[in-house]
Amino acid sequence: MDRAKETLHKAVRPATDVNKHNINTQRQAKPGLQWDMEPKPTKVHLQSSDPDYMYRLSLCVPSGKLAGKEALITGSDLGIGRAVAILFAMEGAKVVIVYLPAEEEDAQHTKAQTEKNGGEVLLIASDLSNAINCKDVIERAGPVFGGIDILVNNAAFRQEQGDISDITKYNSGSG
Numbered sequence: 001m002d003r004a005k006e007t008l009h010k011a012v013r014p015a016t017d018v019n020k021h022n023i024n025t026q027r028q029a030k031p032g033l034q035w036d037m038e039p040k041p042t043k044v045h046l047q048s049s050d051p052d053y054m055y056r057l058s059l060c061v062p063s064g065k066l067a068g069k070e071a072l073i074t075g076s077d078l079g080i081g082r083a084v085a086i087l088f089a090m091e092g093a094k095v096v097i098v099y100l101p102a103e104e105e106d107a108q109h110t111k112a113q114t115e116k117n118g119g120e121v122l123l124i125a126s127d128l129s130n131a132i133n134c135k136d137v138i139e140r141a142g143p144v145f146g147g148i149d150i151l152v153n154n155a156a157f158r159q160e161q162g163d164i165s166d167i168t169k170y171n172s173g174s175g
Contacts, residue, residue: 067092070145072137074098074128075155077107084152085110089119094145098137098155101125120145128155 071088075081077099085095095114099107104125111121122144126133142148161167 062087062090062092064092066150069093069149070096070141070147071150071152072096072098072141072148073152073154074137076152077103077110081152081154082106082110082113084154085121086114086117086119088150089114089121090117092118093150094120094122096122096124096141096144096148098124098126098128098141100127 066088069092071085071093073081073085073088073095076085076095076097081097085097089095097107097110097114099110107123107125111123114121122141124137124140126137128134128137138148
Protein backbone atom coordinates (compact mmCIF):
# COMPACT_ATOMS: atom_id res chain seq x y z
CA MET A 1 0.00 0.00 0.00
CA ASP A 2 2.84 2.42 0.76
CA ARG A 3 4.19 2.01 -2.77
CA ALA A 4 0.74 2.74 -4.20
CA LYS A 5 0.49 5.91 -2.10
CA GLU A 6 3.96 7.00 -3.19
CA THR A 7 3.08 6.47 -6.87
CA LEU A 8 -0.15 8.40 -6.42
CA HIS A 9 1.58 11.33 -4.73
CA LYS A 10 4.09 11.58 -7.60
CA ALA A 11 1.23 11.68 -10.13
CA VAL A 12 -0.72 14.45 -8.39
CA ARG A 13 0.28 18.08 -8.84
CA PRO A 14 1.68 19.65 -5.69
CA ALA A 15 -0.76 21.75 -3.66
CA THR A 16 1.38 24.85 -4.28
CA ASP A 17 -0.12 25.15 -7.79
CA VAL A 18 -3.44 26.30 -6.36
CA ASN A 19 -1.87 28.91 -4.11
CA LYS A 20 -1.48 31.24 -7.11
CA HIS A 21 -5.25 31.85 -7.04
CA ASN A 22 -5.28 33.43 -3.56
CA ILE A 23 -8.83 32.26 -2.75
CA ASN A 24 -9.92 31.85 0.86
CA THR A 25 -11.07 28.41 1.98
CA GLN A 26 -14.80 28.14 2.64
CA ARG A 27 -16.72 25.39 4.44
CA GLN A 28 -20.41 24.55 4.13
CA ALA A 29 -22.65 21.74 5.25
CA LYS A 30 -23.74 19.26 2.56
CA PRO A 31 -24.91 19.57 -0.14
CA GLY A 32 -23.17 22.98 -0.39
CA LEU A 33 -24.89 26.00 -1.89
CA GLN A 34 -23.25 28.21 -4.48
CA TRP A 35 -25.36 31.27 -3.64
CA ASP A 36 -23.64 31.34 -0.24
CA MET A 37 -20.09 31.52 -1.65
CA GLU A 38 -17.81 34.58 -1.61
CA PRO A 39 -16.54 35.49 -4.08
CA LYS A 40 -19.21 34.26 -6.48
CA PRO A 41 -17.85 31.90 -9.17
CA THR A 42 -17.77 33.00 -12.79
CA LYS A 43 -20.20 31.34 -15.20
CA VAL A 44 -19.54 32.41 -18.77
CA HIS A 45 -15.82 33.14 -18.77
CA LEU A 46 -13.04 30.80 -19.81
CA GLN A 47 -9.41 30.66 -18.81
CA SER A 48 -6.97 32.06 -21.36
CA SER A 49 -5.00 29.54 -23.42
CA ASP A 50 -2.04 31.94 -23.49
CA PRO A 51 0.50 30.67 -20.89
CA ASP A 52 1.52 34.26 -20.07
CA TYR A 53 -2.08 35.07 -19.12
CA MET A 54 -3.21 31.72 -17.69
CA TYR A 55 -5.19 33.28 -14.86
CA ARG A 56 -6.96 35.86 -17.04
CA LEU A 57 -10.55 35.08 -18.01
CA SER A 58 -12.29 36.00 -21.24
CA LEU A 59 -15.95 35.88 -22.23
CA CYS A 60 -16.97 32.70 -24.05
CA VAL A 61 -17.93 33.37 -27.68
CA PRO A 62 -20.47 30.73 -28.79
CA SER A 63 -20.46 29.18 -32.26
CA GLY A 64 -23.75 27.22 -32.26
CA LYS A 65 -22.12 23.78 -32.09
CA LEU A 66 -25.00 22.35 -30.03
CA ALA A 67 -27.91 23.96 -31.88
CA GLY A 68 -30.95 21.67 -31.91
CA LYS A 69 -29.54 19.32 -29.25
CA GLU A 70 -31.02 18.47 -25.84
CA ALA A 71 -28.62 18.10 -22.94
CA LEU A 72 -29.57 16.49 -19.63
CA ILE A 73 -27.09 17.62 -16.98
CA THR A 74 -27.24 16.11 -13.49
CA GLY A 75 -25.93 18.13 -10.56
CA SER A 76 -26.25 21.23 -12.72
CA ASP A 77 -27.58 23.68 -10.17
CA LEU A 78 -24.10 24.88 -9.18
CA GLY A 79 -20.38 24.58 -9.82
CA ILE A 80 -19.18 22.67 -12.87
CA GLY A 81 -22.72 21.56 -13.70
CA ARG A 82 -23.97 25.16 -13.71
CA ALA A 83 -21.14 26.29 -15.96
CA VAL A 84 -21.79 23.38 -18.35
CA ALA A 85 -25.54 24.15 -18.45
CA ILE A 86 -24.95 27.82 -19.25
CA LEU A 87 -22.20 27.18 -21.81
CA PHE A 88 -24.23 24.40 -23.52
CA ALA A 89 -27.18 26.82 -23.76
CA MET A 90 -24.89 29.48 -25.22
CA GLU A 91 -23.92 26.91 -27.86
CA GLY A 92 -27.60 26.38 -28.71
CA ALA A 93 -28.60 23.33 -26.66
CA LYS A 94 -31.88 23.02 -24.81
CA VAL A 95 -30.94 22.12 -21.25
CA VAL A 96 -32.52 19.88 -18.62
CA ILE A 97 -31.15 20.77 -15.19
CA VAL A 98 -31.42 17.97 -12.59
CA TYR A 99 -30.72 18.95 -8.99
CA LEU A 100 -31.45 17.96 -5.39
CA PRO A 101 -34.72 19.42 -4.04
CA ALA A 102 -32.76 21.12 -1.21
CA GLU A 103 -30.87 23.14 -3.84
CA GLU A 104 -33.94 24.88 -5.32
CA GLU A 105 -32.54 28.41 -4.93
CA ASP A 106 -29.31 27.52 -6.76
CA ALA A 107 -31.32 25.73 -9.47
CA GLN A 108 -33.57 28.76 -10.02
CA HIS A 109 -30.48 30.98 -10.33
CA THR A 110 -28.93 28.57 -12.85
CA LYS A 111 -32.18 28.54 -14.84
CA ALA A 112 -32.27 32.35 -14.91
CA GLN A 113 -28.62 32.58 -15.97
CA THR A 114 -29.10 29.90 -18.64
CA GLU A 115 -32.17 31.65 -20.06
CA LYS A 116 -30.35 35.00 -19.91
CA ASN A 117 -27.72 33.45 -22.18
CA GLY A 118 -30.28 32.26 -24.73
CA GLY A 119 -31.17 28.81 -23.43
CA GLU A 120 -34.42 26.91 -23.04
CA VAL A 121 -34.48 25.17 -19.66
CA LEU A 122 -36.42 22.44 -17.88
CA LEU A 123 -35.82 22.07 -14.13
CA ILE A 124 -36.24 18.65 -12.48
CA ALA A 125 -35.73 18.31 -8.73
CA SER A 126 -34.75 14.71 -7.98
CA ASP A 127 -32.44 12.70 -5.73
CA LEU A 128 -30.53 10.54 -8.21
CA SER A 129 -29.10 8.28 -5.52
CA ASN A 130 -32.37 6.35 -5.98
CA ALA A 131 -32.51 4.28 -9.21
CA ILE A 132 -36.28 4.78 -9.56
CA ASN A 133 -35.73 8.55 -9.65
CA CYS A 134 -33.14 8.15 -12.42
CA LYS A 135 -35.68 6.37 -14.62
CA ASP A 136 -38.33 8.97 -13.77
CA VAL A 137 -36.02 11.84 -14.80
CA ILE A 138 -35.39 10.24 -18.21
CA GLU A 139 -39.11 9.65 -18.74
CA ARG A 140 -39.92 13.25 -17.82
CA ALA A 141 -37.08 14.93 -19.69
CA GLY A 142 -37.04 13.01 -22.97
CA PRO A 143 -40.35 14.15 -24.48
CA VAL A 144 -40.07 17.84 -23.49
CA PHE A 145 -37.54 18.90 -26.12
CA GLY A 146 -37.80 15.86 -28.41
CA GLY A 147 -35.22 13.47 -26.95
CA ILE A 148 -31.93 13.51 -25.10
CA ASP A 149 -28.81 13.91 -27.24
CA ILE A 150 -26.24 14.65 -24.54
CA LEU A 151 -25.96 13.31 -20.98
CA VAL A 152 -23.57 14.91 -18.51
CA ASN A 153 -23.52 12.78 -15.35
CA ASN A 154 -22.23 15.35 -12.89
CA ALA A 155 -24.33 14.54 -9.78
CA ALA A 156 -22.15 14.00 -6.73
CA PHE A 157 -21.57 15.13 -3.18
CA ARG A 158 -18.49 16.35 -1.39
CA GLN A 159 -16.66 14.15 1.03
CA GLU A 160 -13.45 15.71 2.25
CA GLN A 161 -10.34 13.57 2.70
CA GLY A 162 -7.05 14.72 4.15
CA ASP A 163 -5.09 13.00 1.39
CA ILE A 164 -6.05 11.74 -2.07
CA SER A 165 -4.77 8.28 -1.22
CA ASP A 166 -7.35 8.06 1.61
CA ILE A 167 -10.22 7.82 -0.89
CA THR A 168 -11.61 4.30 -0.88
CA LYS A 169 -14.15 2.47 -3.00
CA TYR A 170 -16.66 2.82 -0.18
CA ASN A 171 -16.38 6.57 0.35
CA SER A 172 -16.13 7.38 -3.36
CA GLY A 173 -19.76 6.33 -3.77
CA SER A 174 -18.99 3.31 -5.96
CA GLY A 175 -19.26 0.74 -3.16
